[in-house]
Amino acid sequence: MTRNNRNRQRGFTLLEVIVVLMISSLIATILVQGLSLVLNTRFRVMSALTRIETAGLQTNIIVTPLRGLLPDHQDELGFFAGNTRQLKGLTLSPLHGTTGAPTVFSMALEHKTRDDETVLNYLENGYEPVELARWPGNVGEFSYVGREGVWKNRWPVVLPTDAEKMLQVPRTIRLDTGLETRPVHVVRVMGPHNRPVRLQDTPFRTSQ
Helix, strand or coil, X not given: CHHHHHHHCCCCCHHHHHHHHHHHHHHHHHHHHHHHHHHHHHHHHXXXXXXXXXXXXXXXXXXXXXXXXXXXXXXXXXXXXXCCCEEEEEECCCCCCCCCCCEEEEEEEEEECCXXXXXXXXXXXXXXXXEEEEEECCCCEEEEECCCCCEECCECCCCCCHHHHCCCCCCEEEEECCCCCCCEEEEECCCCCCCCCCHHHCCCCCCC
16 A cells, blocks of 8 residues: 555656656647737737828829819919929918818929938918928829810910910819829819909909
């Protein structure tokens, strides 16, 4: 009876301990590799989502004032005019001011020769200029399309047709950039394209 009790209490052999340690280390290695794979995948997904969100936010910032364009009278500060490198006009969707309040703004493409980069700047009356985007090289231009569906490099056109004379702001504005995420922005102007003619601008105006 005593001998049997001693046999049952003698414990593990060295070989058994080594086998258990090897199995434990194998399981730990597999778990660590799996966790590393999960963490790397999560990091890549989060990085991709961050890039997408950043690009989406940047795109929204660029196109918002253009979508809210509003025509203004020719002798006013908000009268829309643009060429390949800059534009100015009146918008109901300013980046700084109150949404819905007509606000004079401008956008300009400026080439920084020292760094060989192009900067898209935004300026709104009463606020400091804001850099909306930056990309390498002297790349980028605005273009405009009206009722005729033909892209033009300035607005109003130099020799407007009768159809173009009726549109004070273009129907669509295109901005070509050097951005990798979205090099081209095509913006449909959502508001009216003409402002009613004032009496003082017609032959029936009263003389002073």
